[in-house]
Amino acid sequence: MSALRPDLAIIAREVRAGARVLDVGCGDGQLMAALRDTKNVDARGLELNAHDVATSVSRGLSVIQGDADTDLAEYPDGSFDYAILSQTLQTTKRPDLVLDHLVRIGREAFVSFPNFAQWRIRFAHMFGGRMPVTKQLPHLWYDTPNIHHVTIDDFRSLLHDRNIEIEGQWFLSGNKPRADRFANLLAQHAVFKLRRK
Amino acid sequence: MALRMQEDTRFGLDRKARLLGPVRLDSGAEFAPVDIAYETYGALNADKSNAILICHALTGDQYVASTHPVTGKDGWWTRMVGPGKPIDPARHCIISINVMGSCMGSSGPASIDPITGAAYAMGFPVITIPDMVRAQALLLDHLGIETLEAVVGGSMGGMQALSWAALYPERVKSAVVIASTARHSAQNIAFHEVGRQAIMADPRWNNGAYYGHEAPSSGLAVARMAAHITYLSEAGLTEKFGRRLQNRDAKSFGFDADFQVESYLRYQGLSFVDRFDANSYLYITRAMDYFDLAEPHDGILARAFAGTKTRFCLISFDSDWLYPTAESRRIVHALNAAGAAVSFVELSSPFGHDAFLLEAPEMNRIVDGFLRAGEQ
Numbered sequence: 001m002s003a004l005r006p007d008l009a010i011i012a013r014e015v016r017a018g019a020r021v022l023d024v025g026c027g028d029g030q031l032m033a034a035l036r037d038t039k040n041v042d043a044r045g046l047e048l049n050a051h052d053v054a055t056s057v058s059r060g061l062s063v064i065q066g067d068a069d070t071d072l073a074e075y076p077d078g079s080f081d082y083a084i085l086s087q088t089l090q091t092t093k094r095p096d097l098v099l100d101h102l103v104r105i106g107r108e109a110f111v112s113f114p115n116f117a118q119w120r121i122r123f124a125h126m127f128g129g130r131m132p133v134t135k136q137l138p139h140l141w142y143d144t145p146n147i148h149h150v151t152i153d154d155f156r157s158l159l160h161d162r163n164i165e166i167e168g169q170w171f172l173s174g175n176k177p178r179a180d181r182f183a184n185l186l187a188q189h190a191v192f193k194l195r196r197k
Numbered sequence: 198m199a200l201r202m203q204e205d206t207r208f209g210l211d212r213k214a215r216l217l218g219p220v221r222l223d224s225g226a227e228f229a230p231v232d233i234a235y236e237t238y239g240a241l242n243a244d245k246s247n248a249i250l251i252c253h254a255l256t257g258d259q260y261v262a263s264t265h266p267v268t269g270k271d272g273w274w275t276r277m278v279g280p281g282k283p284i285d286p287a288r289h290c291i292i293s294i295n296v297m298g299s300c301m302g303s304s305g306p307a308s309i310d311p312i313t314g315a316a317y318a319m320g321f322p323v324i325t326i327p328d329m330v331r332a333q334a335l336l337l338d339h340l341g342i343e344t345l346e347a348v349v350g351g352s353m354g355g356m357q358a359l360s361w362a363a364l365y366p367e368r369v370k371s372a373v374v375i376a377s378t379a380r381h382s383a384q385n386i387a388f389h390e391v392g393r394q395a396i397m398a399d400p401r402w403n404n405g406a407y408y409g410h411e412a413p414s415s416g417l418a419v420a421r422m423a424a425h426i427t428y429l430s431e432a433g434l435t436e437k438f439g440r441r442l443q444n445r446d447a448k449s450f451g452f453d454a455d456f457q458v459e460s461y462l463r464y465q466g467l468s469f470v471d472r473f474d475a476n477s478y479l480y481i482t483r484a485m486d487y488f489d490l491a492e493p494h495d496g497i498l499a500r501a502f503a504g505t506k507t508r509f510c511l512i513s514f515d516s517d518w519l520y521p522t523a524e525s526r527r528i529v530h531a532l533n534a535a536g537a538a539v540s541f542v543e544l545s546s547p548f549g550h551d552a553f554l555l556e557a558p559e560m561n562r563i564v565d566g567f568l569r570a571g572e573q
Contacts, residue, residue: 044538050559053542057510057563060570062538064529074530 004034006175007086007112010191014110014168015039019081022046022105024068024098025088029056036061044080046071069093072101080105086112091145096158103164103196112191115171117151117184136188152184159194168193207340208237208290210263213302216335220297223325223487230311233336234302235259235294238278239286241342248342249284249568250333251293252350252357255424255481256473258301261293262286267472276556277349283565284349288572292340296357297332298324298480306476307408318476319405326353326488330360334368344368347568351375351553352520353481356488359528362509363490363501371508371571373564376517376553378524379498379531380489385519388427389482392420396475405476417475418466425465430516430549434458491531498531505532509539510567512560514552516545540567 004012008031015021017039023032026045029052035041045063047053056063064071068085069092083106085098090113092098102109114136115121124132131141139146152171159166171178171187178187207214212235219229236259241248251261251274258265262272262279278284284291295303298321306321313320337345348358348369355377362372378385399416401407426434438458442448445455454460494500509532513525522543532539544559546552553560 050542050544053540054559054563054566057540057542058566060566060573062508062540064533064539064541065543066526066541074533076534079536 004030005086006172007170007189007191008034010170010172010177011084011086011110011112012038014193015041015082017041020044020079021082021084022075022080023084023086024072024102025085025091026052026056026061026063028052029059029061029063031084031086032056032061032063033059068098068101072098072105075101075105077104078107081108082106083109084111085109087114089113090116090148090150092148095148095150096162099158099164099194100162103194107195108167109194110191111155111194112189113150113155114146115152115184115187115190116149117153118188119185120188122185152187152190155190155192159192163197165195165197166192167195208241210236210238211266212236214336214339216332217339218335220328220332220335222322222328224323226322228304228322228324230304231297231332231335232302232304232308233294233297233332235292235336236261236263237293237340238262238291239289241290245342246344246346247288247572248290248292248337248345250337250345250348250361251278251284251291252333252348252354252361253293253296254350254352254354255485256421256469256478257354258299259293259295260301262291265472268468273554276554277561277564283561283568289346290342292337292342294333294336296329296481298329298477298484300474300477303332305474306405306480307474316408318408321476321480323483324480325484326356327360327364329484330357330364333357333361334365337368344370346571347371347373349373349375349564350377352377352550353485355520356485356490359490359501362505362507366502366505366507369507371510371568373510373512373567374525374528375512375560376514376520376550377511378488378520379491379501379528380524381486382524386486388423389486391423393479393482395419395423396479399475402475405479407475412470413475414467414470417470417473417478418463420475420478421469421473422462422466425462427519428549428551430518430547432516433547433549436547437461498527499534502532502535502537505535505537507537508567508571509537510563511539511541512553512563513541513543514546514549515543516547517550517552519550 021043023045032043053065083102121132170191171183172189216231219227295301310317348361350358355374358372396416399413402413441457443457443460491498513522529541
């Protein structure tokens with residue numbers, strides 16, 4: 001599991017063994033495979049990219065090609081112990097609605113995203129006067145999957161509005177965990193564990 | 198085990214068996230005797246856990262990976278079945294069955310009715326896709342195979358794979374359903390009706406009693422031409438033929454096959470009649486039109502798979518307008534609601550419905566990985 005991306009490693013650590021998990025935007029199935037192999041998790045995935053779905057299925061995972069924005073409505077309430085959305089929130093058309101579905105489908109949900117208020121991004125914007133292009137967000141403004149950038153404080157505010165409770169939160173700078181203090185300014189990535197109030 | 202299999206005459210190329218019991222048909226009738234023609238490749242392992250059933254499409258047959266006895270061509274799915282392929286005789290005991298109602302050795306309208314001593318013709322009972330599957334299950338009983346590692350099929354073969362999972366969930370560990378549907382749409386039925394009417398409008402059809410006389414090959418050829426269009430895509434046809442003329446520099450101002458696409462379709466029609474029986478075409482298209490897996494479950498497809506432990510893998514192609522992706526998604530949705538382990542992907546191909554029979558490395562990669570995961 002050491003090969004897992006740091007935000008995925010946190011989620012993998014926190015998921016209960018033997019749980020039922022829906023990984024929304026599961027990519028090539030790295031997290032699902034790790035959960036299956038180390039925690040005997042019954043994992044299901046949803047992924048937009050056909051090639052990634054093919055890779056996941058060829059790993060023996062159950063993955064459906066589909067779109068978080070349109071296909072989550074098909075899943076019944078509470079049908080999974082956890083719904084996971086890693087590094088995908090900022091690519092959806094309606095992050096608020098996707099979030100609602102996550103805490104509806106999963107009794108608990110994990111959401112991770114790059115923090116758009118991290119100081120490097122603020123600096124790039126303030127002094128460069130242009131849309132930031134960083135190591136974690138390497139895309140140019142006109143050709144990026146990240147159509148809804150979000151900051152940690154924005155996300156917390158949305159959770160409040162949507163009546164969603166924070167059960168856990170983890171922050172990362174580079175690959176290293178960091179304290180909650182000034183996370184909105186200092187953290188590059190955030191991982192939240194959520195539940196409907 | 199492998200040695201004993203070679204001695205076991207139930208296994209091998211070009212086999213035929215008479216089913217022990219009658220087949221209970223959806224129409225309410227019981228039908229007997231039923232002969233089933235089939236082939237097997239590869240050996241059954243000691244615990245009989247490596248059997249894979251391949252289900253063929255409307256005009257397919259049991260010659261999935263061996264030379265066709267009439268056309269002399271390679272098997273119809275050698276890209277998927279064979280040494281080094283996802284379905285591999287080195288690893289699997291592969292069973293390929295000619296469906297009941299067809300004309301390559303299994304009981305169908307061209308078979309002799311033991312009561313009259315003449316071909317059944319239109320006296321053959323109207324059958325359904327589940328009826329075909331019931332007959333296949335009886336054949337597996339004959340072969341001593343209780344559980345299938347997988348049932349795999351494209352198009353009508355996919356309908357059989359779905360029916361297998363719905364009728365015999367405890368006998369199917371995995372199902373691979375490619376370019377298929379859980380029901381025939383109005384458009385699907387409409388195209389089939391054009392084909393059937395073309396056959397019946399051929400005076401040689403003679404209400405089906407043409408055996409021993411000239412077959413209604415003009416009608417059957419037209420039926421095949423109309424159907425063949427539905428297997429291709431508009432873009433594929435344009436790329437392959439465009440408006441190019443056939444062996445001429447100018448239009449003839451007549452009704453010869455001026456265009457390449459006309460010549461191609463005529464060839465498809467003519468070559469088809471040499472290997473297929475017109476009445477079989479009527480019966481099998483009817484079975485497909487009657488197919489609606491949700492119908493016995495008050496229209497709720499998920500109920501057809503309630504509590505299933507079968508793993509499913511569905512694949513559709515973006516240019517397939519015969520059984521478009523939406524039909525596969527409907528099945529996936531139902532399987533999700535039933536809590537089944539299901540994978541689905543829509544692959545990109547310019548070749549329409551026929552894409553599943555052609556070179557599709559991504560499809561092979563998925564099927565290979567899906568089957569291997571079930572073998573662990």
